[in-house]
Amino acid sequence: LAKTTQPISMDSYEGQEVNITCSHNNIATNDYITWYQQFPSQGPRFIIQGYKTKVTNEVASLFIPADRKSSTLSLPRVSLSDTAVYYCLVGDYSSASKIIFGSGTRLSIRP
Amino acid sequence: GAVVSQHPSRVICKSGTSVKIECRSLDFQATTMFWYRQFPKKSLMLMATSNEGSKATYEQGVEKDKFLINHASLTLSTLTVTSAHPEDSSFYICSARAGTSRDETQYFGPGTRLLVL
Numbered sequence: 146l147a148k149t150t151q152p153i154s155m156d157s158y159e160g161q162e163v164n165i166t167c168s169h170n171n172i173a174t175n176d177y178i179t180w181y182q183q184f185p186s187q188g189p190r191f192i193i194q195g196y197k198t199k200v201t202n203e204v205a206s207l208f209i210p211a212d213r214k215s216s217t218l219s220l221p222r223v224s225l226s227d228t229a230v231y232y233c234l235v236g237d238y239s240s241a242s243k244i245i246f247g248s249g250t251r252l253s254i255r256p
Numbered sequence: 257g258a259v260v261s262q263h264p265s266r267v268i269c270k271s272g273t274s275v276k277i278e279c280r281s282l283d284f285q286a287t288t289m290f291w292y293r294q295f296p297k298k299s300l301m302l303m304a305t306s307n308e309g310s311k312a313t314y315e316q317g318v319e320k321d322k323f324l325i326n327h328a329s330l331t332l333s334t335l336t337v338t339s340a341h342p343e344d345s346s347f348y349i350c351s352a353r354a355g356t357s358r359d360e361t362q363y364f365g366p367g368t369r370l371l372v373l
Contacts, residue, residue: 179361188260188349188364189300232299243290244351244362246300 149233149247156253163220165250167233170214175237178209178216183230183249192231193218228254258284260352262365269340270373277335277368279350285330286352290362291323294347306333340372 150168157163169178177196181189193200195207195216206219220227232249259282269275279289288307292300304320306312306327314320322344324336333352337344351364 181364186347186367186369188262188351188367191361191363194361243302243305245302246292248299 149235151231151233151247151250153248154251154253156255157223158255159224160222163223163227163252163254165218165220165231165233165252166215167218168215169233169235172213172235173237176235177237178207178213179234179236179244180205180207180216180218181232181234183232189232223252223254225254225256228252258282258352258354258361258363260286260350260363260365262348262350262368264368265366266369266371268371268373271341272339274336274338275340275370277337277348277350277370279333279335279352279365281331281352281354281363284352284354286333286354287330288353289327289333290351290353291325291333291335292349292351294349294367300349303335337370340370342372345370345372 179194180192182192183189193202193205193207195209197209200207208217230249230251232246234244236244261280263278290305291303293303294300302315303318304312304314304325306325308327308330312325322338327333347367347369349367351362353362
């Protein structure tokens with residue numbers, strides 16, 4: 146299981162673009178990278194998932210370099226409601242492997 | 257995305273009683289379900305992995321006789337905290353994975369807040 150390392154916390158302001166980087170040096174060939182968002186007293190919510198290069202959906206973009214040893218979650222024009230903990234997870238989803246959560250990044254957005 | 261529900265959303269019980277938490281995948285069949293526990297301001301800690309029709313696999317340090325997990329169908333898994341004590345008070349979250357070639361994503365339930373008095 147690839148271990149992930151993220152900044153413990155980040156601060157930003159409304160309207161800014163926020164980039165959260167995750168390191169996963171031991172990522173395996175079959176591993177995917179998934180990002181979740183969690184608000185207090187709620188279950189994690191799926192944000193985006195990717196294997197390589199760039200993935201974009203309606204809420205975020207995920208950038209993965211060629212070596213896949215890191216990934217960056219990009220949140221465009223954040224708002225106060227984006228204040229949450231963001232988790233980067235790496236795992237082989239093609240089997241019944243378990244997913245282990247790291248410490249996550251606590252993102253605080255200010256007016 | 258797929259929807260996972262949990263019931264109850266919160267429960268308060270007396271020490272020594274047992275509490276059952278249900279986890280349901282509402283619009284997909286979950287071949288694998290996971291149970292996590294989360295303490296305040298901490299990350300999710302995996303407790304066990306269960307596959308439909310087979311015994312759950314518990315993580316190291318998790319007492320299988322205390323946290324009974326049943327995955328009787330492809331849409332339902334239950335976690336029973338037996339003889340609960342105040343230290344079992346926590347936020348319990350389940351997740352489910354369809355395990356198909358089209359969707360390997362893990363979807364999480366809203367969580368269950370357990371308070372043992």
